[in-house]
Amino acid sequence: MFFAIYSTAHIVVFRNWTPKLRHEAASCLISLVHGTPAVVLACHAILSDSNRGFASINTDFQTTVLEYSIAYFVLDLCHYLVFNPSDVLFIGHHLATLFVFLTCRCLVFHGAYGVLMLLILAEVTSFFQNVWTLASMRRLDSKVAAQVFDVMSPPFYALYTVVRGVFGPIFVYKMLAFYLSGGADDVIPKWVWISWISVVITAISVSILWIYNRWLELYSRRTVIPEDQKNR
Structure with missing residues (x-):
């Protein structure tokens, strides 16, 4: 499914764009196709599990949601390896994310609740981020794209800051506290949950740094005085 959508994007949707864009x-x-549906599916998978918890066994529907995200990340990883192999940050992110999903799905068969909650926190901003990214690509040669980029930037940055900078760390703290208590030792080996926590903390730290730089860029754009005004 994701490959079909990806191919359609190349052949039909963005056929008039430059190869790089x-x-x-x-x-x-x-x-876009992965993000919002993944949030909806993950919410349903969590809410439909009456025994949800950091050490609970994965339900069939939770497994399906994990597989849905694994399919997306595998294809997008292939995209970066083929077309943008120098982007080690995104390649590393995708490899680390796949490690978490695959170990949860195929190795320990427990802990999907925590992993899917993290997926929700990661993808709840996906729609806004992808629209913002597409507008950013064309803002120099499209007035509409430039307007969309300018209008979306502040609310998108604010939402991203709250989710990644506040809710994300709070949830990871609760997750870490549970694992340190030994509540999952019987079903999830220590090296697995330590790896999960390490991946998530790294991802959140990079996200905070990324949004911090976006706020700086926004501030710089809003405070720069146009040349025609300087000469008046």
Whole structure:
């Protein structure tokens, strides 16, 4: 499914874009298709599990949601390896994320509650981020794209800051506290949950640094005085 959408993006949706932008836009499109549905599916998978907890066994529907996200990350990883192999940050992110999903799905068969909650926190901003990214690609040659980029930037940055900078760390703290208590030692080996926590803390730290830089860029754009005004 994701490959079909990715191919359609290249051949139909973004066929008039330059090759470099077309590759990036195709990646954004499959991210759009993955992000919001993944949030909805993960919410349903969690709420439908009456025994949900950091050490609970994965339900069939939770497993399906994990597989859905694994499919997306595998394809997007292939995209980066083929078209943008120098982007080690995204490649590393995708490999680390796949490690978490695959160990939860195929190795320990427990802990999907925590992993899916993290997926929700990661993807709840996906729609806004991908629309913002697409507008950013074309803002220099499209007035509409520039307007969308300018209008979306502050609310998107604010939402991203709250989710990644506040709710994310709070949830990871609760997750870490549970694992340190030994509540999952019988079903999830220590090296697995330590790896999960390490991946998540690294991802959140990079996200906070990324949004901090976006706020700085926004502040710089809003405070720069146009040349025609300087000469008046």
